[in-house]
Amino acid sequence: FNTSVKYTAGEIVQVQYSGEMTTRYDFNTAAYIHATQLDVNITPKFSNSLIWIQGWAKTVMNNRDDNLGQDYQLRRVVSSDTSLNATIAAASWQNYFNREDFTADYYTPWSISRFDSPNTTHIVTYQVWGRIYGGADDNWMIGDTNHNTNADYGSRGNMVAMEIKQ
Numbered sequence: 001f002n003t004s005v006k007y008t009a010g011e012i013v014q015v016q017y018s019g020e021m022t023t024r025y026d027f028n029t030a031a032y033i034h035a036t037q038l039d040v041n042i043t044p045k046f047s048n049s050l051i052w053i054q055g056w057a058k059t060v061m062n063n064r065d066d067n068l069g070q071d072y073q074l075r076r077v078v079s080s081d082t083s084l085n086a087t088i089a090a091a092s093w094q095n096y097f098n099r100e101d102f103t104a105d106y107y108t109p110w111s112i113s114r115f116d117s118p119n120t121t122h123i124v125t126y127q128v129w130g131r132i133y134g135g136a137d138d139n140w141m142i143g144d145t146n147h148n149t150n151a152d153y154g155s156r157g158n159m160v161a162m163e164i165k166q
Contacts, residue, residue, distance in 0.1 A: 021143040021156035027130040057157025069093035
């Protein structure tokens, strides 16, 4: 980090990227499951910086019985100061089937755009966690190829964290 560079408010100081997902995660229980390939780490240069988190991933969901929905959380983890750990965004019933039979594949992209002020210069990890709500023989897969032969055509998903000087 070059301390001789003077950043002005609103400038992007750095951009960190999770990398592209290479596998999928099957959110198939009521307990939250961590999609580790979407983790993005950033070490803010300024303690008062704003962090802009953006994420996107292909998903697929199926349902054969009862109503089905999905929940997700975006968590902030600061290993060196756990008092800063928090769920900074969440959605209950991100997608929802209000019907009992939807056995064909349903492809709804997952996306997020969120601002955070972690108030630290320690490494911050942003994590995506997901689960299902209700349904039977159902699941919500994130990072799927959405292709019958499982060939990988383009991005499955990724996360980006940008530090913005305040």
